[in-house]
Amino acid sequence: MKYSLLCLALGFSLTGFAQQKTAFQTSSPWIPQIDVRSDMAIVYGVSDRLHLTFEQRVRSWRDRGYQLAFMTGIAWGGYFDYFLGAWDGKNHLGVGQVQQNGDTIWHGHNMPYVVPVQSFIDYMKTAVVKRVIDAGIHTVFLEEPEFWARAGYSQPFKEEWQKYYGFPWRPQDASPENTYLSNKLKYHLYYHAIKEVSDYAKAYALSKGATVKVYIATHSLVNYSSWQIVSPEASLASLPGIDGYIAQVWTGTSREPTYFDGLRKERVFENAYLEYGSMVSMTAPTGRKLFFLTDPIEDRPRDWADYKKNYQATFTAEILYPGVDNYEVMPWPERIYTRPYKLANSDSAVLIPKYYSTQMQVMINVLNAMPRSVRRISGSSGIGVLMGNSLMFQRFPTHNGYDDPQFSNFYGQTLPLIKRGIPVQTVHMENLQYPATLSHIKVLVMSYSNMKPMSPSVHRYIADWVRKGGTLIYCGRDDDPYQNVMEWWDTKGNSFTAPSQHLFKLLGVEGAGRFPVGKGVVYVIRQDPKEFVLQASGDTAYVRTVRQAYGALSVKNNFYLERGPYDIVSVLDENPDTAAYVVHGPVIDLFDPMLPVLASKTVLPGEQALLYDLRRAPAGPSVLASASRIYSARVSGRSFAFVAKSPAATIDASRVWLPSRPVSVSVTDVNGAPVPDVSSSWNEVSHTLFLGFGNSPEGVQVRLRW
Incomplete structure (x- = not known):
């Protein structure tokens, strides 16, 4: 790794x-x-x-x-x-x-x-x-x-x-x-x-x-x-x-x-x-x-x-x-780096502030290094919300007074879970033919209040999954004006007045409530999901049903993921839990252009954090974070050298791990001339050196000796 x-x-x-x-x-x-x-x-x-x-x-x-x-x-x-x-x-x-x-x-x-x-x-x-x-x-x-x-x-x-x-x-x-x-x-x-x-x-x-x-x-x-x-x-x-x-x-x-x-x-x-x-x-x-x-x-x-x-x-x-x-x-990038935009609380337009371009480039270089991981985000996994292309078919205009303000029938199924720290997934009905689509789903939530199935095979896949042990929660009054459009469920020998009737027939359920089906369970809630979010505390019954369907549901106010050396955190607001999330270090704060080493990082509700955990850093001298992309890194004896490249007219910030405090720091351009205005500072606790200098797309050559 x-x-x-x-x-x-x-x-x-x-x-x-x-x-x-x-x-x-x-x-x-x-x-x-x-x-x-x-x-x-x-x-x-x-x-x-x-x-x-x-x-x-x-x-x-x-x-x-x-x-x-x-x-x-x-x-x-x-x-x-x-x-x-x-x-x-x-x-x-x-x-x-x-x-x-x-x-x-x-x-x-x-x-x-x-x-x-x-x-x-x-x-x-x-x-x-x-x-x-x-x-x-x-x-x-x-x-x-x-x-x-x-x-x-x-x-x-x-x-x-x-x-x-x-x-x-x-x-x-x-x-x-x-x-x-x-x-x-x-x-x-x-x-x-x-x-x-x-x-x-x-x-x-x-x-x-x-x-x-x-x-x-x-x-x-x-x-x-x-x-x-x-x-x-x-x-x-x-x-x-x-x-x-x-x-x-x-x-x-x-x-x-x-x-x-x-x-x-x-x-x-x-x-x-x-x-x-x-x-x-x-x-x-x-x-x-x-x-x-x-x-x-x-x-x-x-x-x-x-x-x-x-x-x-x-x-x-x-x-x-x-x-x-x-x-x-x-x-x-031409509009990001070369077009002026306003400063906060001011009518003055300026090019991208140096602190922001530095932070942005640190983040971009994190993406260059970001590993794929099999780790999961914290929380109760395996809850999916069904969606399909027909979500786009009934958004405009409004008919018969039926409205879905701000796409709330979708957000009614998802936001009540997200806001409680549940990493809800979405599931595309177009992909139900692939076994992997539902392989990790324990509870599937669906509604036909804002979409319709484009094929009866959708219901066959869902019914088969339920009988094998899946849990389905269906939400909807089935009274929107699109329930009886000219489609497969009311043509070619079918006479259903709502597509859910075909699904419920396959499942053998009728009405509202809880229904055992094979090794699985079906819950039917006769409310449109938009009602869960358009009204204050409107999601109480819905969340209670999800909790009953899932079992030991973890409710919290944050998401956390460990991914390679990175700690990724988001703390949610609009949650009864207003506690901060604390990550214990030493960590480098990658959202701070000075790349400080912190003993701990406190993340408040409504905030996010991206941190480099120094305990998971690679062995040996290396650039752990940088506002430049690093090339030609090499260790020779008691020295470490590399070339840093990034857009002109921006400032680099790098944090480098070394075995001990450097005795010399050389920063030169491609012609070997010293780069002016180099800043450096040593952090003894983390054994890291902070470096700052003007960037160049031609490359800045750094050589460190200890």
């Missing part, structure tokens, strides 16, 4: 081959201020710039030693040659997604969100993917396949409706069934588009004697459902042309307000934890590779203090999933 941690810290895999563990995306050519030093640079967009071609942008990063990947939008992008007619002589602005009032939904000037008609798919193949593969890039990310729920009124969409359903288009605002059918078609259109583009990428690369990997960069199902966007999501994991995902989770998605205990407000950590978890459950049974994204800032203008606080919350949430160890460490 210690050897593997050191290898990861230095940027090498144990096999000796280059790894693709960490990445960042950028539309900029290489400049020294954004040389992040992740494994992979994802070049964004195929468009040429003034005096700079796409191929030259690619070369600028390749020449700096980066592995190269490519990302582009699959629902929008700078495809002006397509939209304005240069590609095939036809203006294609009419393929935009259109809402009820006739307005196109735009992502930018002359850049609509598109209905993915065949001409757009052909353009993506021949004008984008082909050029990327010809440039020698063999890793492709297709970003954000998004169809807005409020769209569905354009002529191209009406034509796709006729082809898919075999009868004329119906306006989705006219009935719940029309809404459901409209969103189901949106889902299908992007599923089909991604299948065609990914299949083409694989085949074209093969024709050139190469292989290509195709990933989807997408928001979580939690966020898309909350934001009223339709996307193929989980179904893509079974496509042979898709190799994995980037889970696009950051402050901007996770700060969406939620209801809990009758109060609507931002709950960034809890929301991020659920978002990342939904991406894990979407991919884990399929074995697809998953990158977690987080962002030190966000799209909406805030101040640096706000960004820092919420970055720590989302960052902690992502590393609490020990089975994921691949990360997109940031998008758009």
Whole structure:
């Protein structure tokens, strides 16, 4: 373990081959201020710039030693040659997604969100993917396949409706069934588009004697459902042309307000934890590779203090999933490092403060070293909440007065458990065919108040699992207006007025209460889950049922995970237990840019912590934490040397373990000239040296003798 941690810290895999563990995306050519030093640079967009071609942008990063990947939008992008007619002589602005009032939904000037008609798919193949593969890039990310729920009124969409359903288009605002059918078609259109583009990428690369990997960069199902966007999501994991995902989770998605205990407000950590978890459950049974994204800032203008606080919350949430160890460490470093933002309580805009860039780079280099772990987060594991793609189908508009404010039917099942320190999982119904999906689930919670099963096989898998010993909790009144849409449970010989009736028939249960079924148990609660969070103390009966179903349920106010040398902690607020969580050291506080060594760390409710436990440090001289990426580390006699690289105009902070106090500290640039303004201090208790100096992407050479 210690050897593997050191290898990861230095940027090498144990096999000796280059790894693709960490990445960042950028539309900029290489400049020294954004040389992040992740494994992979994802070049964004195929468009040429003034005096700079796409191929030259690619070369600028390749020449700096980066592995190269490519990302582009699959629902929008700078495809002006397509939209304005240069590609095939036809203006294609009419393929935009259109809402009820006739307005196109735009992502930018002359850049609509598109209905993915065949001409757009052909353009993506021949004008984008082909050029990327010809440039020698063999890793492709297709970003954000998004169809807005409020769209569905354009002529191209009406034509796709006729082809898919075999009868004329119906306006989705006219009935719940029309809404459901409209969103189901949106889902299908992007599923089909991604299948065609990914299949083409694989085949074209093969024709050139190469292989290509195709990933989807997408928001979580939690966020898309909350934001009223339709996307193929989980179904893509079974496509042979898709190799994995980037889970696009950051402050901007996770700060969406939620209801809990009758109060609507931002709950960034809890929301991020659920978002990342939904991406894990979407991919884990399929074995697809998953990158977690987080962002030190966000799209909406805030101040640096706000960004820092919420970055720590989302960052902690992502590393609490020990089975994921691949990360997109940031998008758009050019806007993080070179664009001014406000200071707290001020109208002054400044570039990223030095303390924050240092802390951020320490955290990024933690991701470079973060090991995968079989350890579990603290708490009662094995409670899952069922979710599915149809969560996106009934979010807009409101019909028959039935509302689901802030996606509360989902949060009603999850937040009452999260807030009590229970690491609830999500389970994708699309993955029930895989035995691993329910293999570690003891109690499964589900509701059809905000989603519907797209196949009767969902119920067969669940019923079989219950009979073999699983415990199911079903919550719902089954009176929302989507219960009797045109679907399998009320067509083709079926006459159920709600899909749950089919499930209950298979289970042999009726009414509300507790029912033994085979070796398992079924609980039926005749309340919609939103009622658990929209009302103060509305979750009491629900939590009592979960406790009864689970048995010895551990209720607390925190999450803790030991992962390699790292201690990861989040303490929850809105909990009757207001005690702090104390980690006993010695530990390095990695959220503090001075990297202090602490005898203990106290984490208060509403706060998170990331700590390096010195008792689990590797043996021998090593860089334990750094705001630079470390290269060429070597021990020779009574000396330890390494090269530190990080973006220009930032400050390094490093903590280095040595056998004893150094007698000389040499810090020089690549030409051997002394680096000015070096700070250093020795901590005798931990045998660690703190070093601070100006960063350089060319490398700073450090040599320590003791």
